[in-house]
Amino acid sequence: MSEARNKLKTSRRWVVKIGSALLTNDGEGLDLAAISRWVDQLAHLRREGVEIVLVSSGSIAEGIVRLGWKTRPHEIYKLQAAAAVGQMGLVQAYETNFQRHKTHTAQILLTHEDHSNRKRYLNAQATLKTLMSVGVVPVVNENDTVVTKEIRFGDNDTLGALVANLIEADALILLTDQDGLCTADPRSNPDATLISEAKAGDAALDAMAGDGGVLGQGGMATKVRAAKLAARSGAVTVIASGREDEVLLKLREGMQLGTLLVPEQSPMAARKQWIAGHLQARGTLTLDAGAVAALVERGKSLLPAGVRAVTGSFSRGEMVVLSDEHGKVIARGLVNYGIEDAQKIIGNPSKRIESLLGFVGEAELVHRDNLVLA
């Protein structure tokens, strides 16, 4: 048994994501019998001391059924309405089933923005950690009422990875309708074989992972990407079939099942994890060649002198993308000056900051400690 599979036996904190393709009974509404079985397994794991956050899709598919619509609408506003209706059924199903195990659930609706805003991130983290510490199982989904991008991509895999970063989970378990990641999409390639273990972030996986089906949307492509994101805070990812009998308990026993995607690096410092896990940047700083070399080759901070242009709309403390003059992303980081001040100081030595702005904050535009190379 590989060392990483072995570690699942003793790991303490799991994010379990259940995808639309699995939850929705081939478009016939929620598969309540399956939900009941997964909840039994999750409750079992909780009794063993594993802290669980559940990320569950299915609200749109359930909403469509509840509203009596025959096909999935294309209009985003109708999908948002369906999500709001279906979410009621989803949380009701989890709450009712967890009650059989005398366990409370909590509804958490998040957007990617909640991860890129420092205050909201810290608030969400505090809530999730508190809920886990008092034995509650948080049930997370995207807040489809206030966002549209996420609905267009139909991707809760990324949300699962972001939650794994947020709570510093040991494992991200992505339950889906296939046995795991195969060498090609088994729906169109009957000869495809299962990948049992690989490195998260291995570029060869991207070529194998295709899109999803009608109900789920992201397919394996978003799962492979989620594994890479989760790995940044040290979490292993497992992609496995939610239809496999007792799948979560078997994984807990270290059984060879599904695809295990193992992080290459050890966990980063907490602050760096936060930066790496955030998708939505507020602006871009374009670096000259000297600044790129200083960051990439010498591990330096970014000084205003090495920046040629700034775009976007950001305040001090927000996340920005650092790119070279050809638009290639070099790094992401938390910026020390808002855009108006940044525009005034770029191209200048740091000692001029005070005369240019009338005050001096930091000498760096982005400090090394708050920066993660791409």
Ligand SMILES: Nc1ncnc2c1ncn2[C@@H]1O[C@H](COP(=O)(O)OP(=O)(O)O)[C@@H](O)[C@H]1O
């Ligand atoms: N290499 C691959 N291995 C396995 N499944 C794949 C692969 N490429 C694409 N897929 C498709 O991804 C689908 C699962 O993703 P998706 O439909 O988004 O489900 P979920 O709702 O669980 O996220 C599978 O049904 C499968 O057809």
Ligand SMILES: N[C@@H](CCC(=O)OP(=O)(O)O)C(=O)O
């Ligand atoms: N948040 C929405 C869509 C999310 C979704 O379908 O994601 P996925 O299960 O990764 O294909 C829902 O609950 O229906």
